[in-house]
Amino acid sequence: MANRKINKRDIEKLLNQWGQEFTVLAPSKESGIATMSKWNGKHANFLDWYRNTVIPPKGNFFPSMERMFNFQKDKEGYHLELPTSNEQKQLIFGIRPCDAKSLAILDMTFKDAYEDPYYLPKRKNALLVGLGCTNPCDSCFCTSLGINPAESSDVDLMLIDIGDEFLIEEVTDKGKKLIAAASGVEEASEADEAKAKEAKEASYNKVTRKIDTEDIKRKLSSSFDNQDFWEEIAAKCISCGICTFLCPTCYCFDINDELAKGLGARFRSWDSCAFPIYTKMPMENPREEKWRRVRQKVYHKYGFYPMNFGVIACTGCGRCIRQCPVNWDITQTLDILPAEA
Amino acid sequence: MEQRLRQEAKTLLEQGKVDYIIGFEQGSLKFTTAPLITKDKGDTDRLVINPFIVNNLSVYLTDIEGRVGIVAKGCDSRSIVSLIQDNKVNREEVVIIGIPCPGIIDLSKIEQLVGKDRDELDDITRDGNRVVVTVGSKKKDFPITEVLFDNCLGCEFPTPQEYDVLLGEPSTPVADKTVSRAKIETLEGMTQEQRWQFWEEEFSRCIRCYACRNICPACFCQRCFVEESEPQWILPIPQWQDNLIFQAIRNIHVAGRCTDCGECDRACPVNIPLRSLTKEMYDLVDELFHYKSGMDKDAPPLMTAYEAEEAEDFIR
Amino acid sequence: MTITDISQRRRFLAKDNVYLPHITIVEKIIDETPTVRTFHLNFKDEKLKKEFTFDSGQFAELSVFGIGEATFCISSSPTRSDHLECAINKVGKVTNALHRLGVGAEIGFRGPYGNSFPLDFLQGKNLVFVAGGIGLAPLRSLIWNVLDNRDKYKNIDIIYGARSPADLCFKYDSDAWEKDKTVSMVTTVDKGDENWTGREGFVPAVLEQVAPSANNAVAVVCGPPIMIRFTFPVLEKLGFAPEQMITTLEKRMKCGVGKCGRCNIGNLYVCRDGPVFTYAQIKNFISSEY
Numbered sequence: 015m016a017n018r019k020i021n022k023r024d025i026e027k028l029l030n031q032w033g034q035e036f037t038v039l040a041p042s043k044e045s046g047i048a049t050m051s052k053w054n055g056k057h058a059n060f061l062d063w064y065r066n067t068v069i070p071p072k073g074n075f076f077p078s079m080e081r082m083f084n085f086q087k088d089k090e091g092y093h094l095e096l097p098t099s100n101e102q103k104q105l106i107f108g109i110r111p112c113d114a115k116s117l118a119i120l121d122m123t124f125k126d127a128y129e130d131p132y133y134l135p136k137r138k139n140a141l142l143v144g145l146g147c148t149n150p151c152d153s154c155f156c157t158s159l160g161i162n163p164a165e166s167s168d169v170d171l172m173l174i175d176i177g178d179e180f181l182i183e184e185v186t187d188k189g190k191k192l193i194a195a196a197s198g199v200e201e202a203s204e205a206d207e208a209k210a211k212e213a214k215e216a217s218y219n220k221v222t223r224k225i226d227t228e229d230i231k232r233k234l235s236s237s238f239d240n241q242d243f244w245e246e247i248a249a250k251c252i253s254c255g256i257c258t259f260l261c262p263t264c265y266c267f268d269i270n271d272e273l274a275k276g277l278g279a280r281f282r283s284w285d286s287c288a289f290p291i292y293t294k295m296p297m298e299n300p301r302e303e304k305w306r307r308v309r310q311k312v313y314h315k316y317g318f319y320p321m322n323f324g325v326i327a328c329t330g331c332g333r334c335i336r337q338c339p340v341n342w343d344i345t346q347t348l349d350i351l352p353a354e355a
Numbered sequence: 356m357e358q359r360l361r362q363e364a365k366t367l368l369e370q371g372k373v374d375y376i377i378g379f380e381q382g383s384l385k386f387t388t389a390p391l392i393t394k395d396k397g398d399t400d401r402l403v404i405n406p407f408i409v410n411n412l413s414v415y416l417t418d419i420e421g422r423v424g425i426v427a428k429g430c431d432s433r434s435i436v437s438l439i440q441d442n443k444v445n446r447e448e449v450v451i452i453g454i455p456c457p458g459i460i461d462l463s464k465i466e467q468l469v470g471k472d473r474d475e476l477d478d479i480t481r482d483g484n485r486v487v488v489t490v491g492s493k494k495k496d497f498p499i500t501e502v503l504f505d506n507c508l509g510c511e512f513p514t515p516q517e518y519d520v521l522l523g524e525p526s527t528p529v530a531d532k533t534v535s536r537a538k539i540e541t542l543e544g545m546t547q548e549q550r551w552q553f554w555e556e557e558f559s560r561c562i563r564c565y566a567c568r569n570i571c572p573a574c575f576c577q578r579c580f581v582e583e584s585e586p587q588w589i590l591p592i593p594q595w596q597d598n599l600i601f602q603a604i605r606n607i608h609v610a611g612r613c614t615d616c617g618e619c620d621r622a623c624p625v626n627i628p629l630r631s632l633t634k635e636m637y638d639l640v641d642e643l644f645h646y647k648s649g650m651d652k653d654a655p656p657l658m659t660a661y662e663a664e665e666a667e668d669f670i671r
Numbered sequence: 672m673t674i675t676d677i678s679q680r681r682r683f684l685a686k687d688n689v690y691l692p693h694i695t696i697v698e699k700i701i702d703e704t705p706t707v708r709t710f711h712l713n714f715k716d717e718k719l720k721k722e723f724t725f726d727s728g729q730f731a732e733l734s735v736f737g738i739g740e741a742t743f744c745i746s747s748s749p750t751r752s753d754h755l756e757c758a759i760n761k762v763g764k765v766t767n768a769l770h771r772l773g774v775g776a777e778i779g780f781r782g783p784y785g786n787s788f789p790l791d792f793l794q795g796k797n798l799v800f801v802a803g804g805i806g807l808a809p810l811r812s813l814i815w816n817v818l819d820n821r822d823k824y825k826n827i828d829i830i831y832g833a834r835s836p837a838d839l840c841f842k843y844d845s846d847a848w849e850k851d852k853t854v855s856m857v858t859t860v861d862k863g864d865e866n867w868t869g870r871e872g873f874v875p876a877v878l879e880q881v882a883p884s885a886n887n888a889v890a891v892v893c894g895p896p897i898m899i900r901f902t903f904p905v906l907e908k909l910g911f912a913p914e915q916m917i918t919t920l921e922k923r924m925k926c927g928v929g930k931c932g933r934c935n936i937g938n939l940y941v942c943r944d945g946p947v948f949t950y951a952q953i954k955n956f957i958s959s960e961y
């Protein structure tokens with residue numbers, strides 16, 4: 015079964031067609047930063063400048079602020095009500111392979127034992143149309159984590175740039191159905207397939223930043239207690255939440271209530287292990303010192319998560335490196351991990 | 356200047372005059388520098404001075420224990436003075452290595468002008484009053500008034516006011532106040548409803564990462580008001596209303612301490628124009644109290660001093 | 672995967688939503704100390720009231736709607752299940768709000784979460800309970816559980832201490848245990864007042880004096896972290912192997928189900944792989960941050 019293809023000029027029409035059935039999200043720069051926003055129905059110019067969004071796609075399934083339930087008190091007592099769910103399905107157009115993998119990594123936590131009732135329904139109702147990278151950034155290091163920047167098995171459809179056109183790979187049955195009746199889609203020729211193969215290789219080779227995960231695994235098991243090393247590494251960190259909030263695989267959250275005039279709601283919102291009060295208890299705080307928090311972050315992603323789920327909780331998207339106000343670079347840290355305690 | 360800096364830093368550590376050196380080193384991305392905090396005199400060879408040394412390093416002074424040799428541009432040295440006024444830093448425990456600042460290049464402005472992302476540019480060099488950007492074999496140059504940070508364009512004191520060593524000749528301000536206040540002028544031209552809507556839209560993007568607060572040298576509270584739960588001043592939930600109030604209160608808390616270094620604006624990952632608030636506060640402080648922060652280390656902090664002759668026209 | 676498989680753990684979910692609390696009503700409030708109160712709770716829903724059960728050592732998340740949620744161990748025993756009991760120490764926003772409530776108030780309840788004390792392992796053994804201050808609360812659930820099945824266990828030693836006589840909790844229980852001839856009960860305070868006629872001394876020191884035998888014994892310890900850290904060496908000196916020492920740990924928690932991330936020690940979450948741990952497990956923790 016040959017793959018299909020579509021001309022880049024016809025993407026607008028396709029998005030509009032999909033917009034009849036789904037809420038289509040596509041890259042946009044209206045707020046000055048790249049975000050996945052509701053498709054404006056106008057033009058697909060984002061194809062000219064789009065590399066990746068600042069806020070990762072986790073924000074569409076695990077938003078920075080989410081209403082868990084409402085509560086109200088009357089003479090009978092408290093009444094708790096779940097919020098009505100948005101019925102329309104999301105279609106995210108342009109998700110990168112690193113971000114698509116990150117959703118698969120997040121699934122492991124949210125599915126584990128007690129199924130998360132907020133994240134999972136959104137995930138089930140969403141369609142992902144991946145867009146292969148042609149121009150990885152210098153902060154990207156996805157290839158070291160087993161990801162090809164132009165290939166993904168974690169999306170429903172995968173679009174690969176072959177010049178004026180995109181080759182369309184049908185990855186799941188949902189994707190197959192999605193593209194079946196799509197306008198502007200043609201059969202791809204063998205030459206197109208060859209171009210796609212070349213494109214994938216080219217993208218892979220463009221990623222220059224690398225880490226050695228085997229080496230890291232070894233060194234992590236011995237460097238946990240090396241306080242001198244971690245104090246030095248943590249010195250310039252300012253304990254803000256940028257790296258954790260913009261990380262597509264970070265999922266720590268806080269739960270808080272809001273109450274006004276007898277009506278209220280419980281929310282969950284993003285929280286960060288980098289914040290000093292994250293683990294604070296009334297009598298003591300096990301991570302009072304900054305170096306402990308920095309160490310926790312590195313270990314959770316590269317040590318503890320693999321111990322629990324068999325996969326490193328990082329997809330090499332590079333957002334943490336690019337957005338950190340003090341250029342704290344996790345690949346540099348991982349590179350100089352001491353081999354002894 | 357770089358060589359002199361490295362020599363100074365090395366000598367300070369060798370002679371045991373300081374425990375730490377805080378300066379800038381080459382970052383891990385193009386056209387980026389990172390703070391370097393070290394006790395090792397061998398590391399001083401990594402210190403750099405270039406058009407991208409944007410961080411306000413004085414933010415580290417309140418956390419570090421020991422004597423520090425710190426690299427400071429104009430705005431940074433005023434932040435250090437402000438910390439000395441607040442008794443957070445002891446003048447005898449810092450050696451201020453002053454750098455007369457020619458203005459720092461704003462990469463996002465260059466990205467917009469050239470239409471390419473920073474890692475696609477090959478070189479950016481400052482040539483007097485112009486900045487030359489090289490991409491492959493093509494070169495394009497821009498006047499510095501188009502590529503420096505907004506706050507650098509309005510800077511009145513680029514040469515450190517307080518220093519132990521000054522590396523180079525005092526620099527003259529670029530002082531293009533129009534660009535520096537452009538965004539604020541636009542806001543002042545709006546109606547109250549329009550302004551309210553503008554800020555609602557901007558603060559809806561805020562994710563409460565607290566980078567603005569943590570990167571600010573003036574925000575040195577051990578426990579920020581946001582972290583208090585009894586009473587709960589604002590919720591930790593990133594609703595736009597709480598985000599706006601957080602920023603408003605933060606500005607009031609740092610009034611008289613903020614030196615318009617612009618770090619909060621630069622650090623914000625979602626592009627909220629925080630400087631439109633901080634610069635407005637900065638100018639208000641100047642207008643109402645004839646006070647510019649960080650100029651006199653012996654003066655009491657602004658909000659703790661009261662003169663009988665002070666303006667009272669805002670009391671109605 | 673080293674994470675505990677909790678798919679078989681009993682769950683009572685409201686509307687299939689693990690974060691949605693059940694409504695419970697406060698039936699009784701007992702003032703234990705100036706800062707600690709015990710709340711007797713019961714589910715508003717009649718069916719749940721009859722069906723709900725848990726194991727000793729498990730905890731629940733109690734909510735004051737509009738203020739927040741906090742973690743409390745269930746201090747009543749599953750063998751006495753006509754109501755649930757939680758001991759609440761007034762230390763912060765939620766606990767202060769709980770203390771302001773009266774009988775008849777409605778509180779949210781999510782649980783039971785966490786693992787439990789290994790009753791199978793304890794059966795047929797001599798048990799030594801060592802508790803400090805409000806740390807008696809989780810042990811209390813286990814002690815009554817054990818006493819209600821007395822013939823399954825051998826000797827029982829209870830060593831309980833607090834900072835001062837006013838800080839001793841569950842006095843009605845310690846009185847009953849004093850009178851129980853099958854139990855050897857020792858109470859101590861760090862510093863007595865003018866009316867105190869009992870022992871004085873820190874719990875680990877008193878434990879060393881009492882010197883219970885380690886032969887076929889298991890020690891169950893709970894108290895402030897510093898007390899636990901000083902008790903383990905004493906038990907080791909008395910000949911207890913790390914597998915013979917059990918404790919229950921406390922961390923800041925929010926979700927209680929291993930998702931929000933904050934209660935971790937290395938790759939383990941105290942809310943799902945704990946809070947009950949043996950000292951053998953603790954010695955293997957990657958971090959000493961417990």
